[in-house]
Amino acid sequence: MEPTRTEFLFMPGPLPKLLFYTLTFASLGWMVWQFVAMARTWRRGKPDEPKRPWWPEVASLILGQRKVQGSRPKGGGPMHLLIFYGFMALLMATTLLALATYAPMVGLPNWHKGAYYLAFEATFDVLGACFVAGCAWALFRRLGVGRPATLQGDRTDVAALVILFTCGLTGYLLEAARIAADPHPWDVWSPVGYGLSPILGQLAPSAYVGLWWFHMAWVWAFFVMLPRMRLRHLVVATVTAANRPARAMGALAKVSMEQVEATGKVGAVETGDLTRWHLTSLDACMECGRCTEVCPANGVGKTLDPRGIVQGIRAAEGNPLLEKLTEDDLWACTTCHACVEACPVSIRHVDLIVDVRRNLVAEGKLAGPQAVMLRQVGSTGHAWGQPVSEREQWMKGLNVPLCREGQPFDFLLWVGCAGATDPGAVKTTKAVATLLQWAGVSFACLGQEEACTGDPARRTGDEFTFQELAGQNANVFAKYGVTKVVTACPHCFNSLKNEYGDFGSQMEVLHHSQLLARLVREGRLAPADVPGGVTLHDPCYLARVNDEADAPRALLGAETDFNRDVSLFVRENLHPLPVASQLVEPAHHAQRTLCCGAGGGRMWADDAPGQRPADRRAEELLATGAETVAVACPFCRIMLDPALTGKTRVADVAELLLEANRQP
Ligand code: SF4
Ligand code: SF4
Known part of the structure; x- marks a missing residue:
């Protein structure tokens, strides 16, 4: 018998499959619907400026993780890389498995067997372990072990990490359970599951099936919760990277008299006065606090908090921005771009701050030197x-x-x-x-x-x-x-x-x-x-x-x-x-x-x-x-x-x- 594994092991008949596909498509559909609703709010912004070519931006920012690598001395960078690359590996493994499983529907053989299967198992078993290790690291950090002072967090962040960690961990437990309940000589090629399987001992098929549904419940919870958690930056940061303005970091966007006459205002008064790209970028913010860590005004004890500016504008949701921002903070910015340089999702804080200042100046709210x-x-x-x-x-x-x-x-x-x-x-x-x-x-x-x-x-x-x-x-x-x-x-x-x-x-x-x-x-x-x-x-x-x-x-x-x-x-x-x-x-x-x-x-x-x-x-x-x-x-x-x-x-x-x- 060629090395392979059986999908829906110990679950005969059409019912388990029907339930699985119904819940998978329902949770994925709910996730997409929420992202579409989010994109509708972005469309309320002003039209975008000319963009950069999308693929180098996506490759460098998302796949190359340029801004994350080495950006933080306290372990945040390596931790993020473990989670990101581990997640991408698991996503790729799931996609390859799905393609192989459904290949017979278009007349191709299922290739998930033999030497391919062994290489697949060995590679993704190790890479997936990076994901679990990264999630555990992040969870400990959120709960206080080595947590930087500027890293804020609420129960949603902890919940997000618990979901991710549990998805990963139960995936390995499931693999170990499969090996325990249905052993084969080639199981050694799944080193993590193989190593864990002795812990489970002799396992009844029903226990394996129960664990299978438990694991899937966490995966479906991940799909449903993704747009509501900061983890949504996985998707939104990719959109912002693909649509990044071509304008140089040091250039501010020009305001024309025609724009002023058409809108009756100078600068940004509410979120609808920002471009669609800027609105999208606000949803990409993961509240990591890198921008605040490097802000020179914040560093000398001023209340200016670039993360707070981004979150304040995001929270304004069509209301006057000054309900969520303070004038003192806006004036305190030196436009040094340290925040822009540090931001892993390329948010342009200076554009936002200066755009609100423009309105303050036009309204005669600037006094003093x-x-x-x-x-x-x-x-x-x-x-x-x-x-x-x-x-x-x-x-x-x-x-x-x-x-x-x-x-x-x-x-x-x-x-x-x-x-x-x-x-x-x-x-x-x-x-x-x-x-x-x-x-x-x-x-x-x-x-x-x-x-x-x-x-x-x-x-x-x-x-x-x-x-x-x-x-x-x-x-x-x-x-x-x-x-x-x-x-x-x-x-x-x-x-x-x-x-x-x-x-x-x-x-x-x-x-x-x-x-x-x-x-x-x-x-x-x-x-x-x-x-x-x-x-x-x-x-x-x-x-x-x-x-x-x-x-x-x-x-x-x-x-x-x-x-x-x-x-x-x-x-x-x-x-x-x-x-x-x-x-x-x-x-x-x-x-x-x-x-x-x-x-x-x-x-x-x-x-x-x-x-x-x-x-x-x-x-x-x-x-x-x-x-x-x-x-x-x-x-x-x-x-x-x-x-x-x-x-x-x-x-x-x-x-x-x-x-x-x-x-x-
Ligand atoms: S604006 Fe950027 S650097 Fe600042 S908290 Fe958000 S993602 Fe982090
Ligand atoms: S540009 Fe302004 S908000 Fe950003 S780091 Fe410099 S002073 Fe702080």
């Missing part, structure tokens, strides 16, 4: 309200070419509001201009023709001031035929690179560290050699939002490989770095950097003592023991300077590079 900033930037085109004449003061004695002088240039050196007038940031601007001159790079500045990119206005929620400034700058770019831009401000860099395309500006935009690193790699500049050790504070809008963490390190002579998208900082055919400063990484670095607290317009907000993200970050940087803190953003420098002055040296990577080079 951030409101002053909006008025200043709207009236002067400078975020600190400086007159345009101040934009050329830093150039004195440097012989910096201006676009209006009419000479051809390769790069527009975009200076930014801080870069033109803040004393610390001006040092960076001067260093960049000098280094470009020494390296023979053709560039020019706009001087008085430059206005704020509008980044602080947009992220504070003043969409139309941003659009006005972006339109004005885009016209100037077109006037001078600008095709390449370099800037020392990651906020300007992000906006020009990812958002100005909506205003007709198609340009290659580089952060100064990228262009300077290219010059170092080409041997046109020497890398910095900083004595006494140096640590780097990665700006959120460079390292995380735009995936560039290698270029600033290259300026310090450090070879690193943090960038996920190597196209941003091309290494091929370039010189190896000749000198290495002693670079000491702080606890949070590269894409997982810790925000200084300046983004999202928070630069202009007042934080209570003890609630300043910059102080927390400064402590971390000082803990490295490095004598120099290198920065790569004028906003970071302004925020960190007060906390670091007198304790260590703060300098932009361009200034450190300048010190290592000489005028040719």
